[in-house]
Amino acid sequence: MKKNWMAELTYHYEKTRRRYPQDRLMILFDIDGTILDMRYMVFHVLKAFDKKHDTHFFRKLNVSDITVHENQVDSFLAELRIPSEEQREIIKWYNQHRWSSEYILQSHHPFSGVLEVIRWFQLQPNTFVGLNTGRPESILSDTLRSLNKLGKEYKVQFSDELLRMNPGGWEQEVENSKVAGVRYFQKKGYHIFAFVDNEPNNLKVVSNIDPDQEILLLHANTIFESKRTRLPSRTVKGKAYDITELIPEKELPQHIQFVWHGINDEVNLRQFLASEITWGECDVRMDPIANELILRHDSFVELPLDVDEDWFSLDRLLHRLLKTGKSIKLDLKSGGILVDKALKFIESSSFDESRLWFNGNVERLQEQGFRKLASAHPDAILQCPVDFLAPLISSAPEKAQEILDMFIKWGINRFSINWKTQNMRNFFDQMDKWGFEVNIYNVPDLESFLEMVLLMPRSITSDFNFPKWHYYGRGSGEDGSHYEYSIRKTKGRK
Structure with a gap:
């Protein structure tokens, strides 16, 4: 079975890093057709033609309809059966505008996952991402401005020092x-370990100057002009920039705290205890019958009591975690007496504060509840969700910061943002700039989890339903639901 090109890239990078531990390693990317999906440029320029000339040639055009290289739009127009005279007019206008500053900034769109791949390598020690493009030097400023605009929310930055453009003219x-x-780049002292390009001809000529085959040739199998037969035999091909194939678990940053969400039952607890994850989160609420502390995500109003329901108690959970050395995050579902009871349980269990984390909604715990927790355990993590501040972050950031500062005075030392929050990346970026510790929660799957890792928050909370990493988290039981997994028997080789 052929190996995934991102997995092959990871393997080759690690091998090169072991072999040349002191070298400045570099991965080189082409731009058009490799980082950028040029169909979007074609789409925007053709749509703009219609708008400018009050025509309707492209009224029903979708990006997915475009199957030709950006230099072959004439053949695409012929397929649409546009009259020859109008075709010539469209092509002339297209060529005049497609590389203008306006369209470079407005119409360029990255392939899904590629900026995450670039971010990953930019985070690695002594590793650099270079750009090697056929674009002429005359549009260097527009190129950098466009790429950095696209990369901002991914924390990706490009500089002219690591950008090599064509000293000649177009094409x-x-x-x-x-x-x-x-x-x-080699003369500048970089050890190039991989070269990514969508054009077979470009990969071919680079292979000719790499007789020792130290440069991994990666073909972005998108839309290209040159013949596929020109690809060197050692080229690894791929289309999806899948970070779940690129980033192995062992390379996760050590300074990010990972939290296994929903250890509210025996099955999920066992999965958590068998994992490498240090922190486990439980949902704490009152048993409506005996007023004991139990673990249950949903309230009894949202999900009525089942006659056969078997609760997992907080006391039982704390006992298990103490024995295993794991740490506990308690999501307190109400304030008042629940806070008092939780503090008594913690005190009697002798949990070290370095292993304690409290979370609660502001409207439930209120100032009194947070101050009580902070007073009892000043060195514990004390967190509240702040998704309700998202509109203020963009419209009135000073007011949002004022509210956050008030929460800090209550003793809160970490703020939590839902992965599903609109404009979450911009929200996180602003919180990060202000210097607040941030937890990102409700992260649904491995790909999203790794995307959040690349943002470098202080912590990430997830159900850890990551079968690819052999993590089979059940979830918290929200709405009475859990993740289920099936076992499939495979035939061995004879």
């Missing part, structure tokens, strides 16, 4: 320019 000696780009 002039592009292959020679690619070779010159590789040699340029």
